[in-house]
Amino acid sequence: MLEITPNKNQCEAIEHPPAPLMILAGAGTGKTFTLLYRIRYLCSTGSIQPKNVLLLTFTEKATAEAKHTIREIMGDDAESIFVGTFHSFCHSILRRYGTEERVHDVLWQDSDILYFLINNFDEMDFIQSRVFSADPVKAIRESFIPFFSRIRDELLTPEQLKEKAEQIKTSPDWILQEFPGIHDKNTDFDDAVLQLKDLIKAYNFFQKAKKDNYALDFGDMILGCYELLKGNKAILTNVRDEFRHIFIDEYQDNNYALNLIVNLIAEKEPSITVVGDEDQCIYSFRGANYYNISDFRNQYGSHPQYAEIPLVENHRSTQEILDLANVSIRNNPDRTEKNLKCPPDIPKSGPKPAWIQADRTQTLQSVPILIHEIINDGRSLYGDIAVICRGWSNVRAVSDAMQKAAIPVDIHIEKFFDIPIVKDVLSWGHLINDDSQTEIALFRILCQRMGEDWSRVFFRSMNRISTEEKLHELKDRRNESVELRKLLDALTSLKHSLDQNRKADEMVWEILNVIKNSPLLTAMRNKYRYRERLNLANTGEILNIAEQFVNTDLGGQLGDWLDFMKVMTLSSDRKAAQPDLENQRLAVQVMTIHQSKGLQFPIVILPFLQSGSFPSSLKKHPIINRLPSSWMSWEQDTETTFRDIHNREERRVFYVGVTRAERELYLFGPTSRQSMFTKELESENPQPMEIKTMNEHQDNSLSLSERKQGLLADLNREIAAKQIDNARNILDELEKADRGETADGSTPEPASREMLYLSATKIETYDTCPLKYRLKHIDNVSERKTRATLEFGSIMHAVLEEFHGLKIAEQTEENLKYLLNKNWREDAFEYRLRGEEFRKQGEEILSDYFRFIQENPPNVLKRESPFSYVMDEINVKISGKIDRIDQDGDTLAIVDYKTSKKKEKAETNLQMALYTEAILRDAVPGVKGNPGKANLHFLRHG
Secondary structure, rough: OOHHHHHHHHHHHOOOOOOOOEEEOOOOOOHHHHHHHHHHHHHHHHOOOHHEEEEOOHHHHHHEEEEHHHHHHHHHHHHHHHHEEEHHHHHHHHHHHHHHHHHOOOOOOHHHHHHHHHHHHHHHHOOOOHHHHHHHHHHHHHHHHHHHHHHHOOOOOOHHHHHOOOOOOOOHHHHHOOOEEEEHHHHHHHHHHHHHHHHHHHHHHHHHHHHHHHHHOHHHHHHHHHHHHOOOOHHHHHHHOOOOEEEEEEEEEEEEEHHHHHHHOOOOOOEEEEOOHHHHHHHHOOOOOOOOHHHHHHHHHHOOOOOOEEEEEEOOOOHHHHHHHHHHOOOOOOOOOOOOOOOOOEEEEOOEEHHHHHHHHHHHHHHHHHHHHHHHHOOOOOHHHHEEEOHHHHHHHHHHHHHHOOEEEEEOOOOOHOHHHHHHHHHHHHHHHOOOOOHHHHHHHHHHOOOHHHHHHHHHHOOOOOOHHHHHHHHHHHHHHHHHHHHHHHHHHHHHHHOOOHHHHHHHHEEEEEEEEHHHHHHHHHHOOOOHHHHHHHHHHHHHHHHHHHHHHHOOOOHHHHHHHHHHHHHHHHHHOOHHHHOOOOOOEEHHHHHHHHOEEEEEEEOOOEEEOEOOOOOEEOOOOOOHHHHHOOOOOOOOOHHHHHHHHHHHHHHHOOOEEEEEEEEOEEEEEEHHHHHHHHOOOOOOEEEEOOOOOOOOOOOOOOOHHHHHHHHHHHHHHHHHHHHHHHHHHHHHHHHOOOOOOOOOOOOOOOEEEEHHHHHHHHOOOOOHHHHHHHHHOOOOOOOOHHHHHHHHHHHHHHHHOOOHHHOOOOHHHHHHHEEEEEEEOOOOHHHHHHHHHHHHHHHHHHHHHHHOOOOOOEEEEEEEEHHHHHOEEEEEEEEEEEEEEEEEEEEEEEEOOOOOOOOOOHHHHHHHHHHHHOOOOOOOEEEEEEEEHHHOOO
């Protein structure tokens, strides 16, 4: 870090004696500089000793940067300073002072927790909530895990939880009062009470399981550290004696539990310095609460040397940008007033921030045009520009728009499970493990070894044939090619290793050994472009995950690991490991606002400022996913509505985005569905922004093909990595693309116009995922086992079809239940508790259905009626099955059963439109007449 001359307030903070000090540092005011130089100053003057310093940060990245800087400015004296995150500090206390048998407990990450809870859900026989039983995975992800985290955030002991559980009331009013974020219409309030009781029991079950498995998670580090310090005076005295001077960065992002631990250590002779800004508290979803600013005042305000020092001189942005930020955040009440300003000796001025009035479509056109203007005018480089969005969907949309407009974009949104080497390892694993994903795994491996054309022809010729039979056929044809022989030999070798009960990490290594001569691995050695470097980086990552899994589950076999990896795809959007780039300034940076925290850019563009997008929509939940308000120590006052809390956090998020800009700031948003942020700014006098309308006549005709977009992105990355030969090769490929040639120099053949065979289901599949449509309906690659909800739907359809085939006299409620028992399949449900819940739902649905047809007896004409017809004008053949056709007076009524909870209108349903057309065309055998009503019968709604 360069020597910087601190300003008056920074000097005051740096030189304040060892005592309670709160530095309220606005964005860009040099908070970390002030904190670290305060440590250096106090050590250099002998006021404190480095060995007694505890420096706590919010993230591992911040820890690494702080360690580097403190060593740079203090030299060897920095070696004895403890620098780390709160979790690493608490874990170190547990390891040093905890019981010997728990010292080597294995850390369970989020994916380990999810894996354990999913695999052991059926062991939780105490579960009473039908909502939880109906969808265990959703319950665990969206309710169990966040609830468990909040318990540790509040440092609640089992005894306290038991005591609080006895205070639970069963009225809807109590639920609404204690859970202000719960949905008042979509919540089953009786079940919500059961959910809360289940969650407490599930937490105790989870804590016992970790103890039995010698494991702990991040929450245990905090809770365990607090209990150790609180319950053992000797240990607390030792820790107080060692860490006499505490320094905390990003204080606004800490929670109640962390504050309590710090206050416990600092209680006797408080020498504690915190740096924070309540205006930048944007992590409430992790338990952060800016109330800790007030708590610090309450805790230490009476100390004779207590001080609060604001830092408001911003060295980052122009005054025009700061004026807009100040005006916006001022709309948040209950905050310490701060007015950011440029230093008087080095004032920075620039253009007013601009609000460009544009809807979403116009924004996607205008942002690339604006960037082209900035570059063409020589005002900036691509890498100086950041487009910062609220949410990943917006990041992807604006990135696509820029790439189509030939703008290089640096956006690391590659997901770990989308990386080819990861898919390859998992494919080989599923193939040799012979599980539900074997079919798609075989298809992928064949495509790589034998080529896509050969593999597609092979699968189409083996339609409705099992994977085992396909493998037998391949063995019969092993002499057709060298590659096929290699593939089959590799398969035999891996199965042999699997039979020897090798552990998961050993099997992953074996798989990588087998595929080292695959086209992908060969390209990684020979080509070494960005994609190859990306694959190489994630080869190490997948080995790492396998080793960590075996460390957690000592007997972990390949099948267990594959189940774990499946859970990992549920637990988070795990990002891929990224290869290093030497030059990051060659492309526009695109990211979310949370990602941008701590960064700064000469030019910032904030798009999609409209209601429902930014600020984001307030989402209320129909299930319990947090503690009751009265159980929380830092809960908001009851006069503040949940919507107000949400809007204030969104305004802080907006403030963080605005204060990333150094020279120029552009806001994009419409006047209809206007964002409350632009509405507030528009009403200010003087107005802190210039208002512009989109120029309808601007040229936006430049649009690149997907191939050129990919090549341009690759070119940017190769230059950034200084891989000049690769960059030259990509330029050659771009020239071929301009000439309309493929990568090998040939001209692509025009597509033939064959008859297309579609159904409503196929169209919906294509609309959702074109690749899934191709694999399932063109290449005949069988799907993995269907979801329980779909299995339940097919059971209910089978019951009703058979029921309406009975004679009228036999259509009794008793026979309806008999048919449910006859068609029920226990193996359709992966969890016993889920199967039991769906069985109950089936009985209830059929009872309601029977009452309905008693009151509205149908005249059933046809059941499960197949149809097909050709639409000649587009050369498409439509086919399908109609659940039920009734004679309804002079017309034919179409009935389609739905078991989903979400209702939709029949008149906007594609399926019903196709069925009606089938009746009009006389395409249903044995049925003639005019179509009348089209009814979507939602069975869950009677």
